[in-house]
Amino acid sequence: MILEALALALAALPAGMAAANLSRQPRATAAPAPGTLVSILIPARDEAENIGACLDAALGSAGVAVEVLVMDDGSRDATPAIVAARAGADSRLRLLEAPPLPPGWTGKVHACARLAEAARGTHLLFIDADVRLAPAAAAAMAGHAAAKGIALVTGVPRQVIRTLGEGLTVPAINLMMMGYLPGGGRAATSHPGMAAACGQLILVERGAYEAVGGHGAFRSKLHDGLHLARNLRTAGHRTEVVDGAPLAECRMYGGFREAWGGFAKNAREGMATPVGLPVWTLLLAGGHLMPWLLLPGPLAAAALILTYITRAAITWRGREPSWTIPLHPATVLTALAIQWTALVRSALGRPAGWKGRAYPATDGA
Template sequence: MTDWAWISLGLAALPAALGAHNLRRLPRLPAAAAPGLVSILIPARDEAANIAACLDAALASQGVAIEVVVMDDGSTDGTPEIVRRRAAADPRLRLLAAPPLPPGWTGKVHACARLAEAARGDWMLFLDADVRLAPEAAAAMAAHAARQGLAMASAVPRQVIGSLGEALTVPAINFLLLGYLPGGGRAETRQPGLAAACGQLLLCERGAYAAIGGHGAVRGVLHEGLALARRFRAAGHRTEVVDGAPLAECRMYRGFAECWAGFLKNAREGMATPLGLPVWTAMLGGAHLWPWALLPAWPAALALLLGLGLRIAVTRRAREPWWTVPLHPATMLVALAIQYWALIRWLAGRPAGWKGRAYPATKAA
């Protein structure tokens, strides 16, 4: 029992130390003016509930010249009508219609590729329709990327969490990024395997994007941000994840069912692999779940305190709700359950799907 308690302490100490380092080094972007034009590019499929607020925030951008382009990807609700009305009143906004989805492409990736073709800017800021940009965000990201020589700058927006189901799933994004990825996606970690990105908020420099083949080079993936970041790095370009909480906010899902389905679609391109998932189970279970069974051994108690301390620090930096912190062990358990269910589905030959489309999930590029 004592040996296992010491092992759990070691498994908890590693992410605690790594997370403390990553939190200290996570770039905070000051407000800054940026030269050139930023194209804010929004793929939208059945986003009538989100698109108006997304456009209002994007069009309120300050400190840089912008254009906003929306690609309607076969919406069956009022999405195109909402965009069309706003475009009639603001020449900076354009509405385009995505052509039929070609074989081998996933829907969002195809829409983003077509958006990039239509963009006129020096920088392309890909934005999900449920993201609300802060007024200074586009300028700050473009200025930082230009100053640091980045081909890509990405960020996890502040996650708005409004239900128990969201609290059991969404906080895992920042916790795993900052606690378990060496470097936390910073530019000085040049290896493709240490790249990170969030497709909700993704800025690309136009020339580097074209040089790596853009979204067309990752056409079959669902986790396009990560795939692009790895491709940029493999080609010798610099990418970086920055502090997203001051830059934007997003309520990505509503309720447990949406969260489960949403995280499930990307799992096979992340943790849910036959070789990787047992390792993740040992790391996450050993640090955040097993110690509960090893109490009252003091190394197990210390392991739990280290894990909780890291969760508190990440929650504070990410500006997520404090009431989600006591749910941390359950969040880790649900994260692993999603990964195992994704792997089981893949082994059974069941495709991933989202918004009425089904795809054979692939390993991210």
């Protein structure tokens, strides 16, 4: 009965947190201030399959003036040719070529830094090449920033999930942000440790960005969104996570292998630390997996019911497919396996690799 009570308590923690976060999650709906120019900045490396649709959506932005800059970061496919062809037909689009990656920089962070230097906008909207912006997204995010006095506005786009491998991995993003982050990244939680950001969709006010050193302030990091949000909060600026599902959609990965590699890459700067991961294992395994081992105990059954209600609420708010909900225990188990694998690889000094580049192991700081 003691273990059942513990499992129920650990299931109640994310349930209560999610209820508070989902009920208070802001939505970006305000109109931008006059004179606003949003620079939509897209780092691209080997994105021939994605870049055309990404540009169509970005150039279709309405309600605010935009420019679109693509930084080709050493692509080995037709990415630059596709962008160049489209730039010839729309003066709002510019193709830039990233200089060689300097020592000590990670690829995306370097590309974003160079994009910001070339941008002319009052606001910088960083998106990944697999993101499809809604027509009103740029205007709504810039309007929210101006209306609320917020330096950085971010959100998790609606995640397009089509395969079992994606269903086992991608839903963990919203689960962790809504179920385990006090305040859910809202501006009211001003402490840097409570900051959050999704690197797929980040709008930042230019003056604040430059004041904290932009991407150059964390040039060796991989989790660009999180570090930018933390740096801004440390300097006294406000950052906020809004409901991202109405603003954009994104298919992050094409299957399990790609998803595993992508999440493992960023794990070293998140949960996968020697101190943090045992605690996260207790929280996640205790609340989401242990109840299965304690059935048919009544408290264990209550814990499972609470867990699935929590997961369903988060899934439906994020507009993710409902068929992923029954996979929830396997999703949690997969997330922990990714984190522990990343921690072991880091301890052994094995580099993280992504798109043909390798980055040295870090301590997760």
